[in-house]
Amino acid sequence: MSKQETVKIVEVGPRDGLQNETGIITTADKAKLIYALVSSGITNIEITSFVSPKWIPQLADGLELAQILNLPNFVTTTALVPNLKGYESAKLAHLPEISLFMSATQSHSKKNINKSIEEALILIKELTQIAQADQKFIRCYISCAFFCPYEGYVDFANVIKLIIKLVEMGIDEISIGDTIGYATPKNVKDLLKPLGTMLDTKKIAMHFHDTYGMALSNVYASLEENIRIFDSSIGGMGGCPYAPGASGNLASEDLVYLLHGLGFNTGINIDKLVEAGSLAQTIIKKKLPSKYLQASLAKCLNVQEIK
Amino acid sequence: MSKQETVKIVEVGPRDGLQNETGIITTADKAKLIYALVSSGITNIEITSFVSPKWIPQLADGLELAQILNLPNFVTTTALVPNLKGYESAKLAHLPEISLFMSATQSHSKKNINKSIEEALILIKELTQIAQADQKFIRCYISCAFFCPYEGYVDFANVIKLIIKLVEMGIDEISIGDTIGYATPKNVKDLLKPLGTMLDTKKIAMHFHDTYGMALSNVYASLEENIRIFDSSIGGMGGCPYAPGASGNLASEDLVYLLHGLGFNTGINIDKLVEAGSLAQTIIKKKLPSKYLQASLAKCLNVQEIK
Numbered sequence: 001m002s003k004q005e006t007v008k009i010v011e012v013g014p015r016d017g018l019q020n021e022t023g024i025i026t027t028a029d030k031a032k033l034i035y036a037l038v039s040s041g042i043t044n045i046e047i048t049s050f051v052s053p054k055w056i057p058q059l060a061d062g063l064e065l066a067q068i069l070n071l072p073n074f075v076t077t078t079a080l081v082p083n084l085k086g087y088e089s090a091k092l093a094h095l096p097e098i099s100l101f102m103s104a105t106q107s108h109s110k111k112n113i114n115k116s117i118e119e120a121l122i123l124i125k126e127l128t129q130i131a132q133a134d135q136k137f138i139r140c141y142i143s144c145a146f147f148c149p150y151e152g153y154v155d156f157a158n159v160i161k162l163i164i165k166l167v168e169m170g171i172d173e174i175s176i177g178d179t180i181g182y183a184t185p186k187n188v189k190d191l192l193k194p195l196g197t198m199l200d201t202k203k204i205a206m207h208f209h210d211t212y213g214m215a216l217s218n219v220y221a222s223l224e225e226n227i228r229i230f231d232s233s234i235g236g237m238g239g240c241p242y243a244p245g246a247s248g249n250l251a252s253e254d255l256v257y258l259l260h261g262l263g264f265n266t267g268i269n270i271d272k273l274v275e276a277g278s279l280a281q282t283i284i285k286k287k288l289p290s291k292y293l294q295a296s297l298a299k300c301l302n303v304q305e306i307k
Numbered sequence: 308m309s310k311q312e313t314v315k316i317v318e319v320g321p322r323d324g325l326q327n328e329t330g331i332i333t334t335a336d337k338a339k340l341i342y343a344l345v346s347s348g349i350t351n352i353e354i355t356s357f358v359s360p361k362w363i364p365q366l367a368d369g370l371e372l373a374q375i376l377n378l379p380n381f382v383t384t385t386a387l388v389p390n391l392k393g394y395e396s397a398k399l400a401h402l403p404e405i406s407l408f409m410s411a412t413q414s415h416s417k418k419n420i421n422k423s424i425e426e427a428l429i430l431i432k433e434l435t436q437i438a439q440a441d442q443k444f445i446r447c448y449i450s451c452a453f454f455c456p457y458e459g460y461v462d463f464a465n466v467i468k469l470i471i472k473l474v475e476m477g478i479d480e481i482s483i484g485d486t487i488g489y490a491t492p493k494n495v496k497d498l499l500k501p502l503g504t505m506l507d508t509k510k511i512a513m514h515f516h517d518t519y520g521m522a523l524s525n526v527y528a529s530l531e532e533n534i535r536i537f538d539s540s541i542g543g544m545g546g547c548p549y550a551p552g553a554s555g556n557l558a559s560e561d562l563v564y565l566l567h568g569l570g571f572n573t574g575i576n577i578d579k580l581v582e583a584g585s586l587a588q589t590i591i592k593k594k595l596p597s598k599y600l601q602a603s604l605a606k607c608l609n610v611q612e613i614k
Contacts, residue, residue, distance in 0.1 A: 181602070184568025185527060213561035213598030214568070217523045220492060247598055254520035261491025261521070291520030291554055295488070 007264045008044060008229045010139075010175070010205060011037055011252055013280065015046040015080060017237025019056050020248065021284050027061045029283045031068055036279045037234060038075055040272035042252075046099060048079045050086035066093030078139060082113065087127055091134060098131050100124050100171070101141040104159050107150035108143060108179075121165065128169050139173040140166050141207065145191070146183035156191045164198065173205055175231055178218065181211025181248070185221030192225035205229035208250045210236065210289070215250035216258055223262065230255060235277040235288030251290030253277055271296075314571045315351060315536045317446075317482070317512060318344055318559055320587065322353040322387060324544025326363050327555065328591050334368045336590045338375055343586045344541060345382055347579035349559075353406060355386045357393035373400030385446060389420065394434055398441060405438055407431050407478070408448040411466050414457035415450060415486075428472065435476050446480040447473050448514065452498070453490035463498045471505060480512055482538055485525065488518025488555070492528030499532035512536035515557045517543065517596070522557035523565055530569065537562060542584040542595030558597030560584055578603075 014034055018025055030047075037045060047069070053060035062079060071077065078097035081087050090098050102120040103109035109117050124140060131138050145159050159176075166174050176191070188206075195204070206222045206229070208215040219230055236251030256268050270292075277293040287294070321341055325332055337354075344352060354376070360367030369386060378384065385404035388394050397405050409427040410416035416424050431447060438445050452466050466483075473481050483498070495513075502511070513529045513536070515522040526537055543558030563575050577599075584600040594601070 184565060186569050210598060211602045212564060213523060213558070213602075214565065216520060217527045217565055220524045220527055247601070251520070257519060258491060258521065258524055262493050291517060294554070295518045295520075 005228065005264055007223075007259050007266050008205075009042065009252065009255065009259075009266055009268065010044040010046065010078075010229065010231045011042045011234060012046045012207075012231050012249065013037070013234035013237045013252065015049050015059065016231075016249055017233040017235075017280075018284075019049060019058050020238040021058060023284065024058060025283055027065050027068065030061070030065050033234070033276065033280055033283060034069060034071075036272075036276035038071055040270075040276050041266070041268035042273075042276075043074055043267065044076045044078070046078050046080065047095075049082075050079055050089040051082045063089050063093055066095060076137070078137075081127065083123065084127070084130075087130060090136075095136070097137040097139060098127070099139045099141060099175075100127055101143065102162075103143045103148075104145045104154050104162060105148040105151045108148050111150065112143065117162070124166070124171075125169055128171060132170055137172050138170070139175060139205075140171045141175045141177055142166075143177045143179045145176045146178045146187050147180050149180055156194070159191065160195055160198065163195065163204075167199055167203060171203075173203055173229065175205040175207045175229075177207040178209055178214075181209030181214065183208075183218060184214055185217050188218045188221040189225060192222060192227065196225055201226045202228065205231055207231040209248050210250050211247055216254060219250070219255060219258060220262075223264075234273070234290075235280045235293050236290045237280055237284065237288055247289045251277075251288070251293065253290045253292035253296075257292045312535065312571055314530075314566050314573050315512075316349065316559065316562065316566075316573055316575065317351045317353065317385075317536065317538045318349045318541060319353045319514075319538050319556065320344070320541035320544045320559065322356050322366065323538075323556055324540040324542075324587075325591075326356060326365050327545040328365055330591070331365060332590055334372050334375065337368070337372050340541070340583065340587055340590060341376060341378075343579075343583035345378060347577075347583050348573070348575035349580075349583075350381055350574065351383045351385070353385050353387065354402075356389075357386055357396040358389045370396050370400055373402060383444070385444075388434065390430065391434070391437075394437060397443075402443070404444040404446060405434075406446045406448060406482075407434055408450065409469075410450045410455075411452045411461050411469060412455040412458045415455050418457065419450065424469070431473070431478075432476050435478060439477055444479050445477070446482060446512075447478045448482045448484055449473075450484045450486045452483045453485045453494050454487050456487055463501070466498060467502055467505065470502065470511075474506055474510060478510075480510055480536065482512040482514045482536075484514040485516055485521075488516030488521065490515075490525055491521055492524050495525045495528040496532060499529060499534065503532055508533045509535065512538055514538040516555050517557050518554055523561060526557070526562060526565060527569075530571075541580070541597075542587045542600050543597045544587055544591065544595055554596045558584075558595070558600065560597045560599035560603075564599045 048062035081098045232252040232255045233249035238248040355369035388405045539559040539562045540556035545555040
């Protein structure tokens with residue numbers, strides 16, 4: 001891994017984190033958290049989801065949030081868009097980017113969006129064509145790309161075919177998700193090695209969950225396979241959707257500390273990121289799982305010069 | 308990394324974990340935990356510390372514990388030995404292995420054992436000669452090998468000199484500790500790459516703390532540098548000695564899951580290790596930080612076939 005390369009971090013806390021919170025967070029608090037994230041140097045943020053408020057009441061204020069935010073031009077905001085109605089909201093909100101989503105397995109696809117993979121692809125194609133006409137940057141998540149809570153092992157040959165199909169449709173960035181957090185670095189390499197011979201890895205983001213503690217090791221393995229885009233959530237906000245009490249998203253603080261330690265540039269000030277993590281804890285009234293956050297707040301180090 | 312290689316895990320929970328617990332655990336409960344660990348396939352366990360009960364009252368029953376344990380011959384028990392008196396206890400307890408310790412920095416050495424590095428080395432040499440005469444396997448920890456809470460960055464050239472000195476004394480295994488858990492994989496490689504050219508890495512163990520979330524990534528980097536011995540603590544038991552509330556030891560469950568995922572053999576049954584982790588939680592009456600443990604207990608997976 002050569003030094004001073006840049007890694008892009010997509011902060012998903014305001015969406016993927018908060019949608020897993022049981023309490024309702026005010027729109028003002030969400031905006032405050034987003035400003036704190038931007039202050040730390042975060043430039044890519046998934047701010048909300050334009051799914052039906054019946055599904056996710058926590059994010060019912062998505063449009064209002066997007067409209068009150070006043071962010072610098074270099075910040076790219078995105079939101080989850082499940083259908084045409086969601087796309088209209090994203091457009092009204094003037095978001096430069098949209099995030100589509102699908103599953104790598106039929107069972108998860110059916111349970112999650114009540115569509116087969118083929119039906120999901122038709123919708124994604126339709127939304128992609130509209131969004132391209134509007135010059136939006138288009139991201140697409142593939143959930144359960146490694147293991148499926150209903151089907152177990154996922155066939156990587158199928159995942160690779162799906163990814164290539166999405167690239168051919170014109171999707172700009174594909175975020176490959178280990179939704180249940182069960183993958184190890186060997187699985188990551190088994191998927192990424194062949195993929196890297198077939199397409200430009202600059203289009204690939206990895207979205208790891210830390211449910212089984214593997215997220216950062218999987219990032220490390222992905223870096224070795226030339227991946228330079230990772231999704232993470234401030235403080236590690238957001239639980240495991242399949243197991244209440246278990247942890248979910250990779251924490252942004254831990255990810256940034258690893259990347260900086262390896263010599264990568266992220267443009268993020270980690271002390272300010274800790275401030276954002278601390279604010280997130282205040283807002284959701286809970287201790288968050290990020291180890292770097294907790295160690296920093298507990299002031300583990302007496303030596304201030306270690307930077 | 309070639310497959311089906313064996314990695315040795317040294318379980319330090321009963322010592323390094325329990326010494327950080329504020330409550331007193333009964334000797335019977337400690338024995339129960341050790342039996343559960345052995346049942347899972349753990350073969351190397353640091354069971355206690357023969358330091359003065361004035362320093363660590365939690366481990367005052369060390370000799371009694373060692374004497375009531377009835378373990379199979381293939382299990383190697385060890386204990387921390389700070390001085391000649393401690394060595395006599397280890398000998399009375401018929402332990403086949405002893406664990407000595409020292410620091411890589413003068414400030415930590417002074418604060419921890421009230422000795423300079425040079426004074427510590429004299430004592431280690433003396434203890435090593437006696438233990439060698441008794442045909443004990445001798446392990447030695449080097450604390451703060453990466454960062455020191457008092458001095459900051461540690462000079463790796465000095466650490467390497469220390470390690471070589473210990474090898475020349477006849478120490479069988481040297482456990483290099485990132486005591487404050489601040490190292491990243493780059494630091495690990497910066498230390499291990501030159502070291503690997505100077506001595507047999509089979510003598511080197513790595514002891515990572517997960518305070519800043521880097522422990523498993525550091526294991527991964529160490530594996531790439533041919534290290535095949537790691538210390539860990541069941542459930543991640545044991546906090547950060549410098550920051551109450553922050554996490555400390557690398558969790559055995561998370562380590563084993565990573566190693567098995569990478570194709571290494573450990574001889575450990577991870578389901579039984581989870582049972583030991585669950586017992587540890589019952590004994591110390593606290594939730595432990597191991598992600599694999601928590602995810603397993605929360606039954607994250609519906610699919611039982613993923614093994």
